Amino acid sequence: MEKKYYTAGEIAKISGVSSRTIRYYDSKGLLQPVDYSASGYRYYDSSSFETLQKILMFKFLGFSLEQIKELIQSHQREYSIMKQSLESQKELLKKKRIEIDRLLEAVEVAETCTEIEDWDNLIVLLNLLSNEKKIENQYATTDNLNRRITIHQYNTSTVNWMEWVFDHLHIEDGMKILEVGCGNGLLWETNITRLPPNLEIYVSDYSEGMLECIKKCFNKHKAELIKKNIQIHYRQEDSNNLQLDDMKFDVIIANHMLYHLERMEDCLLKLKKALGKDGYLVCSTIGNGHMKELMDLVYEYDNTIDNTLDLCVKRFSLQNGKTQLSKVFNQIERYDFDSNLIVDNAKVIWDYVYSFPGNAPVILERTGDMLMKMIMDRIDKEGAFLIHKETGLFECRNI
Numbered sequence: 353m354e355k356k357y358y359t360a361g362e363i364a365k366i367s368g369v370s371s372r373t374i375r376y377y378d379s380k381g382l383l384q385p386v387d388y389s390a391s392g393y394r395y396y397d398s399s400s401f402e403t404l405q406k407i408l409m410f411k412f413l414g415f416s417l418e419q420i421k422e423l424i425q426s427h428q429r430e431y432s433i434m435k436q437s438l439e440s441q442k443e444l445l446k447k448k449r450i451e452i453d454r455l456l457e458a459v460e461v462a463e464t465c466t467e468i469e470d471w472d473n474l475i476v477l478l479n480l481l482s483n484e485k486k487i488e489n490q491y492a493t494t495d496n497l498n499r500r501i502t503i504h505q506y507n508t509s510t511v512n513w514m515e516w517v518f519d520h521l522h523i524e525d526g527m528k529i530l531e532v533g534c535g536n537g538l539l540w541e542t543n544i545t546r547l548p549p550n551l552e553i554y555v556s557d558y559s560e561g562m563l564e565c566i567k568k569c570f571n572k573h574k575a576e577l578i579k580k581n582i583q584i585h586y587r588q589e590d591s592n593n594l595q596l597d598d599m600k601f602d603v604i605i606a607n608h609m610l611y612h613l614e615r616m617e618d619c620l621l622k623l624k625k626a627l628g629k630d631g632y633l634v635c636s637t638i639g640n641g642h643m644k645e646l647m648d649l650v651y652e653y654d655n656t657i658d659n660t661l662d663l664c665v666k667r668f669s670l671q672n673g674k675t676q677l678s679k680v681f682n683q684i685e686r687y688d689f690d691s692n693l694i695v696d697n698a699k700v701i702w703d704y705v706y707s708f709p710g711n712a713p714v715i716l717e718r719t720g721d722m723l724m725k726m727i728m729d730r731i732d733k734e735g736a737f738l739i740h741k742e743t744g745l746f747e748c749r750n751i
Contacts, residue, residue, distance in 0.1 A: 533609030537566030639742030658710030
């Protein structure tokens with residue numbers, strides 16, 4: 353029997369996907385044609401439908417395209433890899449189910465509560481939002497990030513944090529650099545005149561708003577960048593699911609962002625793979641005692657406010673960071689930034705608390721005057737609010 357072939361349009365129509373999707377999977381090496389016509393048209397066969405079904409199933413389960421490619425191409429290892437990955441997906445789905453059950457329970461309670469109880473139940477519902485959604489909302493625009501940054505202008509160090517980080521990057525002429533989770537580009541804005549020539553800089557962030565901000569930053573210095581032959585590339589992507597392909601970098605930067613990741617080890621493995629010969633990763637974070645005096649005051653004001661700093665230090669801190677990094681890198685150096693905050697502006701502190709992801713803005717809209725009074729009383733009594741910082745970075749290599 354003559355083997356039946358299908359065009360890209362036919363396989364798309366039968367499968368219920370777009371022709372563009374078929375072409376995209378082809379470009380990624382996932383669904384390649386089995387043959388070509390004399391005029392160059394792509395041909396597929398019945399096995400192509402099986403491959404497409406696997407791609408769509410794995411995508412639905414949350415696998416990255418890179419993981420799917422490995423599953424598709426490594427036929428002999430496919431079952432064991434799939435089983436291991438599905439076990440991880442099963443655990444994630446269980447956690448999501450628990451979150452959904454808690455939300456349903458809270459909604460049912462809210463439906464039967466009295467008018468006086470309404471607000472407290474609203475706060476409970478807000479607290480049950482997933483951490484990923486809170487982070488996404490926090491950094492959708494630059495407003496919250498700017499509130500968080502402003503307070504650090506009151507630091508006691510003679511060196512600016514971004515200048516200190518830049519000093520530890522050791523950037524040289526001709527380097528290729530990647531910053532993941534670049535935020536609003538303050539690292540580059542602060543050090544733009546210090547950049548050596550002939551650089552190729554890639555900046556990535558999940559937020560379109562952040563990327564628009566950093567584009568404006570670099571566009572302000574367009575003439576200088578052209579003069580120095582510095583090229584800038586922008587990438588909108590989730591650092592939990594980086595797609596770096598075969599790119600190689602001399603320096604990779606993760607400035608206060610690894611503690612936001614749900615799949616940190618997976619991300620670190622990809623970053624390690626993306627480092628060229630003698631390349632290194634520089635990642636900054638906070639310590640267990642970071643901003644303790646402020647957090648003590650916040651919980652005195654309202655102990656239902658989401659503790660975002662606690663989540664950060666549990667995931668990746670100066671104390672536990674080396675242990676996590678050592679799973680991927682064999683040479684890790686830690687450097688601490690010596691600085692505290694002495695803040696005499698109550699509004700700056702209030703704005704910082706308002707910027708917390710989660711329920712803080714909702715609570716402060718209701719009773720924020722009380723927090724402002726507590727901050728002002730502290731400043732009036734002591735002259736300024738002393739807040740101890742605990743920040744630093746790790747430099748990671750493989751020798």
